[in-house]
Amino acid sequence: MREILVLTERELKKCMVLDRDANDIVEDAFAKLASGTVVMPPVLSMDLPQAHGEVDIKTAYIPGFDGFAVKISPGFFDNPSLGIPSLNGMMVLLNANTGLVDAVLLDNGYLTDLRTAAAGAVASLHLAPESVTTAAVFGTGVQARLQIEAAHLERAFERVLVWGRDREKAERCADDIRNALGVEAIAEDNPAEAVAESQLVITTTPAREPVLAAEWLHPGLHVTAMGSDQAGKNEVQPEALAIADLYVCDRLSQCAELGELRAARAAGLMTDVTPPELGQIIDGSRPGRVSADAITICDLTGTGAQDTAIATVALARARAAGLGSVIRQD
Amino acid sequence: MREILVLTERELKKCMVLDRDANDIVEDAFAKLASGTVVMPPVLSMDLPQAHGEVDIKTAYIPGFDGFAVKISPGFFDNPSLGIPSLNGMMVLLNANTGLVDAVLLDNGYLTDLRTAAAGAVASLHLAPESVTTAAVFGTGVQARLQIEAAHLERAFERVLVWGRDREKAERCADDIRNALGVEAIAEDNPAEAVAESQLVITTTPAREPVLAAEWLHPGLHVTAMGSDQAGKNEVQPEALAIADLYVCDRLSQCAELGELRAARAAGLMTDVTPPELGQIIDGSRPGRVSADAITICDLTGTGAQDTAIATVALARARAAGLGSVIRQD
Structure with missing residues (x-):
């Protein structure tokens, strides 16, 4: 029986804040990125002029990490007129050994905010x-x-x-x-x-x-x-x-x-x-x-490497805190 | 309060089989693809020789459809030694107007099997x-x-x-x-x-x-x-x-x-x-x-257009049948 953990933005905010751990794993991701062992394909970008929107998809596989994230980042610029933020998004964390889905992080871009800030902190450090x-x-x-x-x-x-x-x-x-x-x-x-x-x-x-x-x-x-x-x-x-x-x-x-x-x-x-x-x-x-x-x-x-890094920490913390909805695949 | 429907392979198999509806919507997707209005970027392919694996990501936006699918298709070729199929995968269905996540289809490739067969049926037709x-x-x-x-x-x-x-x-x-x-x-x-x-x-x-x-x-x-x-x-x-x-x-x-x-x-x-x-x-x-x-x-x-087509039918059927786990975002 396989289990997939689904986490909402609210749940992710309970277990993930800016801290040294987040900075450290993003630092590690950058070091591995520079070493040439990370697989990080170019961003898949889809422009949707009909919908006044766009979607970017990023991913990066970092050797030694348990999983790798695929991040879907939509920007739909008429959303504010509907009371919805323009930028949203989510990540899927796939198992690095099997490719099976380990977790779905419905973060609405929250984890992107964190990993972006953590990269700035690593630059300052x-x-x-x-x-x-x-x-x-x-x-x-x-x-x-x-x-x-x-x-x-x-x-x-x-x-x-x-x-x-x-x-x-x-x-x-x-x-x-x-x-x-x-x-x-x-x-x-x-x-x-x-x-x-x-x-x-x-x-x-x-x-x-x-x-x-x-x-x-x-x-x-x-x-x-x-x-x-x-x-x-x-x-x-x-x-x-x-x-x-x-x-x-x-x-x-x-x-x-x-x-x-x-x-x-x-x-x-x-x-x-x-x-x-x-x-x-x-x-x-x-x-x-x-x-x-x-x-x-x-x-x-x-970079996609930052996404994989932050998603890895988020899943570990959410598991430790017993957060999220468990979906059973059989 | 936003709701996201998460569907497992078992639930999708309950509401989705090969039938005329599946063939018809795939036919419609092909017609729209030829008309030049579909936005279908090149496949994002990531080769992972270290893990004896690969990941393909496809998407297509079809005007007139309520949503568009992003499909993540991993192939990890050592999986059979672990008793797991090599090919798996899942789809995320995003709202065509807002880019928000409407559904997560944890189909392990089942919907890909259906839409591929449906394309063959459309060719025969x-x-x-x-x-x-x-x-x-x-x-x-x-x-x-x-x-x-x-x-x-x-x-x-x-x-x-x-x-x-x-x-x-x-x-x-x-x-x-x-x-x-x-x-x-x-x-x-x-x-x-x-x-x-x-x-x-x-x-x-x-x-x-x-x-x-x-x-x-x-x-x-x-x-x-x-x-x-x-x-x-x-x-x-x-x-x-x-x-x-x-x-x-x-x-x-x-x-x-x-x-x-x-x-x-x-x-x-x-x-x-x-x-x-x-x-x-x-x-x-x-x-x-x-x-x-x-x-x-x-x-x-x-094609990604087939994925968007089959995911659209799957979500409508699952909703009508009351299947799946509802995740509430707030």
Whole structure:
């Protein structure tokens, strides 16, 4: 008798929050991704103009993990008029030895939010200066909050500056961060000033024109840009990538197509270099930050390996907590 | 409060069998596929040599259907040593308007078996001679049985000849067909003889060298070849495609890569023609069988459109029958 565990978003929220475990397994996934043993096919993307929607399907098989996730991420942009979020999604966790379905995670994108924030935390762990007293975040959405929360697990900054185009939203975001972390958190109207005062900047916007200027970079700064996950997006001015002492991709092939690297190369920069991947910094095969004064940038586009990692933790925790509906196949 | 219906293979078998409804909706899906309005991205294929496995993911959005299926089909070839079938799989049915998950169909490949057989029946309906008294099937597996059963809904043949490399398996297959349909069914050792006596031949083997010779073709014959779904497979001798009065693809782009057309073109044949798709025969935009004496061949590689079609029927039937486990999202 085979059993399949079905977990809802509510159940997943009971057992999964941002914590060191989530950061650690995502770190492990990146290291394995860089080692070349992970099987991660290109994303299956389906555009549905008739429905004003799109669907992305990602998967990655990581040797040594018990299972591998297939993630289905729909975006249907008329949903808000029906009172439903545009972005949803779910994951299926298949057994790595048999291909049988072990679990169905009806997370509505919650696990994607977590694994995306955990990747930012891993970037901070390996690339930010040892001492970060002030962090800035660009953008005021879910990822602005989660990225700061996850990074705070790795760098115990005492002050957060929130910049967004909408002052009111920036203030609400700062309020939430203050309440979640017990740190000083304020909205900052001037993005240049936010960068100047910070040792860690995380950009989480859907910008299509740069929101972070190259001239704002200063010694002892790490920038994680996680907003660009499509060819049309661009948060960081192309010159910044060339000026930085170190530019790191989550996945080189993806960043060249969807990330900040795409925009830089389109501008004629970064064309003759092979930037390292985050996993190569983790496993030591490429050098990371070389001094407290260095300027580093990490470009995150999101990988199927992170999905497999977070789904693996989620299933283990849900089982341990006795959560979910058991479906019996016979 | 959103509800998601989870259905197991056992529950799906209670409400889904081969019948005219299944054939009809698959026919409709093919017609829409040919009309150019269906969105069907290329298959996402992941090869897992470390696990002696592979995973294929298919999807297709058909305008006018309430939902669209994402099908995950793993094949793990060490499974039989664990007492588990190599091929498994499941489908997720997403709402066509919102992208939200409507149902999870844990069918272990059962719905794929049905939709594959239904496609064969649709090919027989539109391409076989009006009068079929004897049908032959090559191969002795699940599809040999189901293809004959589905085709019998469209052509009331009274006699079935089963050819397979293993005489004993052919006899067991004939027994099963006799019991299922109440027709005469016998194992035939000589494949040429089986073709000579039949007006309809269905090939269902995993052959990598042709099992049906061009010289066996005779006036008033229709052949459906459904075994080749990978670049290495080939059931029908390439010359047969060139000799036939009409050769039809389920999906031209797929048949050219995975089907009998691939082998024919590799042999230098069929290179300067654009064969019709089954949907174009159904909707009348390309001519089908022009006379009782014509020789026709249909090449089936399997499409995501069929998955969306069969999943749609399955969900409607399961709901009507009150089957499945309801998972509440809130």
